[in-house]
Each structure stands twice: as C-alpha cells, then as structure tokens.
Amino acid sequence: MGELTRRELIAGAGALALSPHMFWRQEKTKPVGWAILGLGGYAQNQIMPAFAHCDHSRIVALISGHTDKLKRVGDRYGVPEKSRYLYETMDAIRDNSEIEAVYVITPPATHPEFAVRAAKAGKHVCSEKPMAPTPADCRRMIDACRKAGRLLQIGYRSHYETHNMRAIQACRSGELGHIKSIRSDHGFNMPGGTWRTQRALAGGGSMMDIGIYSLQALRYLSGEEPVEVTAKIxxxxxxxxxxxxxDTVDFTLRFPSGLIGHGTSGYSWQPGKNRYEVVGDKHTLVSxxxxxxxxxxxxxxxxxFPVTANDQFAAQIDHFSQCIRNHTKVRTPGEEGLRDIRIVQALYESARTGRPVRMRAS
Incomplete structure (x- = not known):
C-alpha cells in the first residue's frame, strides 16, 4: 500500500488552513442583513450564535409563531420591535430594506410556504435541510426564487466544514487511489413527542432527517449520482x-462507475453515531x-489527517452572503436539495415494494 508523505498531507491541508472563510475575498462591504424564521433550539443554539463569527452577515430581524420568543430572543440580540414579525404578518418584510436574506429553520413540511413567501417579498432564501417533503415542493421553492430573481441556499453545513471538505478533496483527487468501498452511518436516539414523530410535519422519519447526512456523504465523497437504489426499513x-x-433504514446507492455506496439512518440508536469510511486501493479514510x-x-x-477546524455555521452563512454581494453561484443551491429528495422518495419506494428503483434523469 502506498503512503502519503507528511509534506503531501500538509500541502493538501494547507488551503483549508488559511482561514475559516477561505473561499471569499475579505471585502469591506456592508454585511448582509438576515431574518431568522423559526426560533427553535437549532436556531437559537447553533445558527444565531454563529453570526458572532461571521464577517459578512448580521441578524436584523426575527420571524416566529410565538410572541414570547420574539421578545426574549429579540431583546437578547438587539433586534428592534419593528423588525420582529409573526408568521401571519411576515409578508410585511418586503417593506424592510434591512432584510436581504431569510433563513427558514422550521419543520420540513413548512419550508415551501415560508420560502415562497420570503421570495415573493423580494428576499433571498436559505432553507434548512431536508429541503421539503416532496420533489414537487422543492420545485416550488426553486421556481419562486428564480421568478423573484433571488438566490436559494439549502443549509448543508457539512459542505462548508473543513474536515468534510478535505475528505471530498482526498476522495475525488485520487489520493486514496481507486475507491473500492464507501459507507456512511448516521443515527441517534430520538425523544418522543416532537415534530419528528409526525409525518405531516417531518415528511418522513430517520431517512428524511438524519439519513440525509448519510445520503449526502455518499454523494459528495464519491462525486457521483446514483443510477439505482435499494432500501429496507x-x-x-x-x-x-x-x-x-x-426508524432504521439500510440502503444502497449504485453509481455509474459500478461503486456501491452503503448507508444507514436510525432514530433509536444508543449511543448515536455519525461516521463515514472510504476504502481505496491505496488508502482508507475514516471520519x-x-x-x-x-x-x-x-x-x-x-x-x-491534519485539518484546521472552522465554524461551519458561520462559513455556510457567510458563503451565502458573499454570493448575494458578488452575484455568484451558491455551493448548495435548491437543485442540490431536490436531488436528495428525489433519491429519498426512491428509497421509500424501494422499501415499500421490496425492489430496486432506477433513478430517472432529472
């Protein structure tokens, strides 16, 4: 088995170590103003604190279904009362020029409505993953943003996280040699009584939620799109x-090269797990x-593997802000979310019928 030298490892990681925001020029422009739509745990504990590490983004407005959250969180972040909106009044954001982007952080089934309303109000849209329950819902979001001339980003934070970015580089550049095997496993022990247990809000179970990470890893590490899928629930x-x-989904993706990707997702795993392994004919990479x-x-x-850690949330947010400012393409656009949902629905079909499902060209 061949070996990478220390010099090669450090050289490969060097580009990632330059800066947490290494992909953009550090221009002195006005930060993009963001409205946070949905003030649940993920918004308050991960997304909003990350703005403190952003160079090109700031929170200027809040949108929620709860007046108490608007007051409590608004006071904490210094958001003026005039920039705090309830869901039923959010269409008024069109008159607030400080708001340039809306981050939708609500249960998946609500993403299409909020994304479409934000786009119609003239705002760029970032939607949390999974994008939406069905491909038709995803297309509604894409079409609304395109019609409004606004950008759409899906919150695939791992695409902006340095360990995952370095893994993508290693897998696609040939550093591992010819890839022979790839698998990804993601699961946790889900508490009951949440929106995740309600299909009408979640769109599905573990595959639609935590399973997206397994699916994404197989796709972005291989650099291929599946031509056939199988699944068992x-x-x-x-x-x-x-x-x-x-609960648990075991699935496979067959890629055009002949590579078979193996993935799992689960909602009753104790302890939880999130990992992937890529085996090449020269090296094996594990995260x-x-x-x-x-x-x-x-x-x-x-x-x-030498990698400098970054704030993946800040990197994702600032990437979108820079796309808005520089009129450049989004790394994880709506079309990326649509591809995942098409595959997820095919996996559900395979699990239901007990047969492999061929992926149709999009």
Missing amino acids: TNPPNDDRFRDVE EPATSYGGNTLTLDGNP
Missing part, C-alpha cells in the same frame, strides 16, 4: 415513536464523528 415493535415515521456540530475528526490509515 426496520421498525421496533411496540414503540409509539414509530407509529407514523420509520468519526463526521458531521457533528463540532469536534469532527479525519484519519488516513488510522493516522490523524
């Missing part, structure tokens, strides 16, 4: 959490944890 008996949504909010690791043949 397993639900534990007598567990009320899974009356409406699925575990792979897609956590922090503390991700990367190893090559069991040895640490």
